[in-house]
Amino acid sequence: xxxxxxxxxxxxxxxxxxxxxxxxxxxxxxxxxxxxxxxxxxxxxxxxxxxxxxxxxxxxxxxxxxxxxxxxxxxxxxxxxxxxxxxxxxxxxxxxxxxxxxxxxxxxxxxxxxxxxxxxxxxxxxxxxxxxxxxxxxxxxxxxxxxxxxxxxxx
Numbered sequence: 001x002x003x004x005x006x007x008x009x010x011x012x013x014x015x016x017x018x019x020x021x022x023x024x025x026x027x028x029x030x031x032x033x034x035x036x037x038x039x040x041x042x043x044x045x046x047x048x049x050x051x052x053x054x055x056x057x058x059x060x061x062x063x064x065x066x067x068x069x070x071x072x073x074x075x076x077x078x079x080x081x082x083x084x085x086x087x088x089x090x091x092x093x094x095x096x097x098x099x100x101x102x103x104x105x106x107x108x109x110x111x112x113x114x115x116x117x118x119x120x121x122x123x124x125x126x127x128x129x130x131x132x133x134x135x136x137x138x139x140x141x142x143x144x145x146x147x148x149x150x151x152x153x154x155x
Contacts, residue, residue, distance in 0.1 A: 027071060029060075030077050030078075031077050033077040036106070043093045058085070076106060
């Protein structure tokens with residue numbers, strides 16, 4: 001006697017499909033902010049310039065409260081949420097090289113096991129290399145001082 005099903009399962013009916021709750025959607029979205037390449041996409045597509053979107057980011061601050069934060073798998077999303085409140089960061093994250101530097105910094109901290117450093121938004125400073133028309137750093141530009149300043153930004 002075979003226990004392997006002979007036919008695939010039937011797809012669910014419309015009544016069986018349960019839409020995600022608002023809480024689930026917001027949890028997924030706020031955690032997506034931990035991805036610098038996603039932030040780059042949002043900036044490239046001008047979402048970070050829209051007042052409605054910026055208002056939504058302010059609304060998402062409730063995820064900092066312990067009763068919500070305990071559900072976050074990617075808590076660095078809260079650090080990125082802080083940075084997204086700064087116009088300069090919203091502008092700079094549109095550059096692919098900046099998104100890649102942020103991602104590299106996250107990876108380095110993960111490998112080293114070091115916790116991200118929380119910075120005050122008033123300390124936000126980006127002194128990044130000049131870019132060419134494609135948004136990439138010019139060859140030979142970007143000193144270690146600039147990289148250290150970047151590390152202060154991404155914490």
